[in-house]
Amino acid sequence: MHVHNGSLDGAGLRVALVAGRFNELVVERLVAGAADCLRRHGVADDDITLAWVPGSFEIPVVARRLAASGRFDAVVTLGAVVRGQTAHFDYVAGQAAQVGRVADETGVPVAFGVLTTETFEQAVERAGGKLGNKGWDAALAAIETARLLADLPKPTD
Numbered sequence: 764m765h766v767h768n769g770s771l772d773g774a775g776l777r778v779a780l781v782a783g784r785f786n787e788l789v790v791e792r793l794v795a796g797a798a799d800c801l802r803r804h805g806v807a808d809d810d811i812t813l814a815w816v817p818g819s820f821e822i823p824v825v826a827r828r829l830a831a832s833g834r835f836d837a838v839v840t841l842g843a844v845v846r847g848q849t850a851h852f853d854y855v856a857g858q859a860a861q862v863g864r865v866a867d868e869t870g871v872p873v874a875f876g877v878l879t880t881e882t883f884e885q886a887v888e889r890a891g892g893k894l895g896n897k898g899w900d901a902a903l904a905a906i907e908t909a910r911l912l913a914d915l916p917k918p919t920d
C-alpha cells in the first residue's frame with residue numbers, strides 16, 4: 764500500500780492570503796492566525812502575500828487570479844460572513860464558497876477560511892476566541908495539501 768500524507772513543513776512554499784475587509788475586526792484576527800501558522804511551519808515572511816478585498820463576495824475572483832499566476836503553491840481565503848436578518852448572507856456565503864472551484868480548475872490548493880456564522884460573537888469565538896482560530900486551521904490545511912500535491916504524480920498532458 765502506498766500511503767501519502769502531506770507534511771506540515773512550509774519551508775520554501777509561497778502562499779497567498781486573500782482577506783475580505785467586511786467584519787474587519789474578525790478578519791484581521793484570521794489573517795494574524797494564518798500568518799502566524801505559516802511562519803511557525805517554516806514559510807518565509809517574504810513568501811507570504813496578502814491581498815485585501817472589500818468583502819467575501821470578492822474573494823473568488825482574486826483567489827483565482829493568484830492561483831492561476833503560477834507564483835503560489837497555495838492560497839488561503841479568509842473572511843467573515845454573519846447571517847444577520849437578510850437573504851444577503853446566502854448569496855455572499857455561496858459566492859465565497861466558489862473558491863472550491865478555483866482549486867479544482869487551477870490545481871492550486873485553496874483553503875476555505877471564511878467563517879459563516881449566525882452572529883458576530885460566533886465569528887469572534889472562531890477568530891482567536893474559545894473555539895480556536897480558523898485562519899490558523901486554513902493555513903495549516905493549505906500547507907498540508909500543497910505538500911501532498913507536490914508528493915503525488917504530476918498530471919500528464
Ligand code: INI
Pocket residue numbers: 783784785786817818819820821842843844845846847851852855
Ligand atoms: N461581506 C462579508 O465578507 N461578510 C458579510 O457578512 C457581508 N454582509 O453581511 O453583507 C458582506 N457583504 C459585502 C460583500 O462581500 C461584497 O463586498 C459587497 O456585496 C459588494 O460586492
